[in-house]
Every structure is written in C-alpha cells, then in structure tokens.
Amino acid sequence: MARKKLCFMKYITLLILLAFFLIDFTFSQGKSKIEITDLLGRKVEINKPVKRVVAIGPGALRLVSYVDQFNRIVGVENIDKKYIIGRSYNMAFNDIIERLPIIGQGGPDTSPDPEKIISINPDVIFAIQLLDRDGADKLQNRTKIPVVVLSYGTLGTFEEDLFKSIEIIGKILDKEPRAKALISFIKNIQRSFTLRTKYISDKNRPSVYVGALGFKGARGIESTQGFFPLFTPLYIKNVADSIGKKGSIFIEKERLLLWDPDIIFVDLGNLYLVKEDFSKNPDFYKALKAYRKQNIYGILPYNNYNTNIDTALCDMYYIAKVVYPKEFKDIDPVEKANEIYTFFFGDRGRNIYKEIEKAYGGFRKVNLEE
Missing domain, CATH: 3.40.50.1980 (Nitrogenase molybdenum iron protein domain)
Known part of the structure; x- marks a missing residue:
C-alpha cells in the first residue's frame, strides 16, 4: 500500500513539473532576445516582441512614427502635447497624442524623467540628443528598461546616421520591410534630383x-x-x-x-x-x-x-x-x-x-x- 502511495505521489509530482514546463514553454514561444548597437556604439539587449514604446528627445517620436505610426507609443513628452502646424507627425497623430500620458517635459535642453517613464512600463526607450553614453547607461540602470540612442546626423541632412536609426527601429519593432521602404524612398528621391541636375x-x-x-x-x-x-x-x-x-x-x-x-x-x-x-x-x-x-x-x-x-x-x-x-x-x-x-x-x-x-x-x- 505504501509503495502504491509513493508511486502515486511521484506521478503527481511529474505531472506538476510537466505542467510548469508546458506553461514556461508556452510563455516563451514568440519571446526572444536581440542585441543591437545604437548610434553611440552601445550594445543593448532587448526582449522581443516589443509592445510598449516611448521616444524622448528632439525628433525621436517622429522617427518611430515614420516606421510604426503610433501603434506602440504609450506616452509622449509634454512638448508634443501642443498641436504645432509644421511638425508633421504631431499634425498626423494629434488625436492620439492628446490621450497619451506625459513622460517628461521634453525639449533639447531638458533631462528625462525616469519615474514618469517607469510608471507606464515601456519595453524600450528610444532617445535622441538628450543623452551621451554615460547618460544613456544611467537611465537604463535607473529604469531597468533598454535605452536605444538614435541620431539624425547633421540637422536637416540625410546622412547614414538617419538611415541606421530607421533600420534599428525597424529591427526592434519587427518592421524591417517598412524601414527598408522608408530608406529606399528617401534615397530614390535624392538620386532622382542628382540625375536631373548634376550635369x-x-x-x-x-x-x-x-x-x-x-x-x-x-x-x-x-x-x-x-x-x-x-x-x-x-x-x-x-x-x-x-x-x-x-x-x-x-x-x-x-x-x-x-x-x-x-x-x-x-x-x-x-x-x-x-x-x-x-x-x-x-x-x-x-x-x-x-x-x-x-x-x-x-x-x-x-x-x-x-x-x-x-x-x-x-x-x-x-x-x-x-x-x-x-x-x-x-x-x-x-x-x-x-x-x-x-x-x-x-x-x-x-x-x-x-x-x-x-x-x-x-x-x-x-x-x-x-
């Protein structure tokens, strides 16, 4: 009788372990990690899929909107709450921006607000201009959220930094075809200008x-x-x-x-x-x-x-x-x-x-x- 009871307990234990394994396996499906190198040369590890995103600093939100519209943006800087004629992404998505929580003041001479960012639990933080290497590492350590620094390159130009930034956003958000299409669109226009005017x-x-x-x-x-x-x-x-x-x-x-x-x-x-x-x-x-x-x-x-x-x-x-x-x-x-x-x-x-x-x-x- 004791032997039967012992066998039964082992059987139950195996079933429980199998159940935990299946739950963990199911949860793990679709999950992966990628490592990217941002525009400061930092290696950043990111859990995928990324479902919640914030973008801080001059133009970061614009680049994300180019690649993924506002599908995963969960908070915006206060500077973007005001409708600005001429700031095209703000014009296009103003109705969504109005409803999103504020994650910081924003502006070229401001600092990120770690507490407000943490409060909305994003999976990744995209940043432009606000942070140097040390600042990006500090924000990442403080929030425990991956910080990816992007760049436009020189103001108003279309340099490789811009294209690399678009590629990085596409890779992180599983929007690589869209990112490639954006880059091709910009470069093809540039080529068409060259063909018509160079000679x-x-x-x-x-x-x-x-x-x-x-x-x-x-x-x-x-x-x-x-x-x-x-x-x-x-x-x-x-x-x-x-x-x-x-x-x-x-x-x-x-x-x-x-x-x-x-x-x-x-x-x-x-x-x-x-x-x-x-x-x-x-x-x-x-x-x-x-x-x-x-x-x-x-x-x-x-x-x-x-x-x-x-x-x-x-x-x-x-x-x-x-x-x-x-x-x-x-x-x-x-x-x-x-x-x-x-x-x-x-x-x-x-x-x-x-x-x-x-x-x-x-x-x-x-x-x-x-």
Whole structure:
C-alpha cells in the first residue's frame, strides 16, 4: 500500500513539473532576445516582441512614427502635447497624442524623467540628443528598461546616421520591410534630383540665396546657411557657400546686396519678420534683383524639434521646380507633397500640406508688400 502511495505521489509530482514546463514553454514561444548597437556604439539587449514604446528627445517620436505610426507609443513628452502646424507627425497623430500620458517635459535642453517613464512600463526607450553614453547607461540602470540612442546626423541632412536609426527601429519593432521602404524612398528621391541636375551647365544655374532660416528661434533675412542641405543634392549655386562655412550663418545685409542673387527663398515660418523689415527698410529690398524680378519664393518650415524629413523632401521639389523649371517641368510640387506625406503617415498624411498651406500660404511667390 505504501509503495502504491509513493508511486502515486511521484506521478503527481511529474505531472506538476510537466505542467510548469508546458506553461514556461508556452510563455516563451514568440519571446526572444536581440542585441543591437545604437548610434553611440552601445550594445543593448532587448526582449522581443516589443509592445510598449516611448521616444524622448528632439525628433525621436517622429522617427518611430515614420516606421510604426503610433501603434506602440504609450506616452509622449509634454512638448508634443501642443498641436504645432509644421511638425508633421504631431499634425498626423494629434488625436492620439492628446490621450497619451506625459513622460517628461521634453525639449533639447531638458533631462528625462525616469519615474514618469517607469510608471507606464515601456519595453524600450528610444532617445535622441538628450543623452551621451554615460547618460544613456544611467537611465537604463535607473529604469531597468533598454535605452536605444538614435541620431539624425547633421540637422536637416540625410546622412547614414538617419538611415541606421530607421533600420534599428525597424529591427526592434519587427518592421524591417517598412524601414527598408522608408530608406529606399528617401534615397530614390535624392538620386532622382542628382540625375536631373548634376550635369546642368554652370551658365544655366542661377545664383540663389535662402534667408529667414530659424536658428534657436525666429530669424530674419540675415539668417542663412552655407552648403544648405536642401540645395546641395540639387547642385544649386548657393551664394552663401562663398563664405566657406557649413551650417547656420548670420550675414550683414550689405553682403546680400553684393551677392545680389537671381532667386531668394524665404522660410515661410519667419516671413513675418522679413515683411516687418521690409516695411522699415524698403529701399534695401528694392535694390535686390530678386525683388525687382519678382523672384522671391516661400518654402515650408521643415525644422521643428529636429528635422521633418518629409517636409524637407517636399521643399526640395518646390526649390527644384523654381530653380530648374525646364528640368522639372513634369513635376507638380503640391502633388509631390501630398504623395510624400501620405507615404510617411498613410491616410493621416493626406491633409497635412493643406493645413500648412492654410497657416503659411504654401508654395508660392512672396509679395513683401502684402
């Protein structure tokens, strides 16, 4: 009798162990770990599948939205709670953003809020600009959540850092085909610009200036950029390149008179400052060839909490159409803008250009006297 009881107990024990094994096996199915190397060179281990995501710092949320829309975003920075015309991902997903909890203040000079991030229990934290290597490690140790640092590269450009960041997001979120499609879309547009403009003779390239570019706030006509990233893929003769400095430059107005470019582009987000200046100094503008020949044009603001890649591409089509009308005679910049916003945001992107146009006037010649 004792032997039978002992055998029965062993049988029950085996059944219990088998049950635990099956439960653990079932739970483990679909689970895996991957190791990625982020843009700081940190090796980060992540449990998959990833179902809950936060993105902190300038433009991190934008890149995640490009790859996965807002399917796994569970919290946003306070800076994104305000609806901003021109910050395209904010425009596309504002209704979702409004409902999500706040995970920190946000902004280029702020620090992450570990407690708020922990409170919503994300599986991964994507970050841009806010953290150096030590800061990323500290946030990861504090929250016990993998921290993956991304990068756009140089502001307003389309460098390998941007493409690597998109690839990393795709790998972590099991969206690799979408990530590849995004990268191909951007690179194919760049190639198409090169094919149309690289071999134009120098005599057929007008001289061009871009002014009123925002830099840590709104700026007037004196604010420009050397080797402007929207010009370089189009082989545009940028008069500011003669200074030999890459990036933001503030010039004396007299220099613009000396350059006297054939065409001037103005950031529509800061057009009001140019108009205010015109009302005070009309003779300066009237002395410019571009003013006299009505060759001043507006481009959409494309830098807002880092670069709106989509809007930058839209601007490039319009710039190309203005500077090289013959080579781009088949291009309708507004149609291209709608196509680009729809590619990046699906149906939610269909009305983005219309809203920006309503706010800033859209692609057009600029009349400083209006």
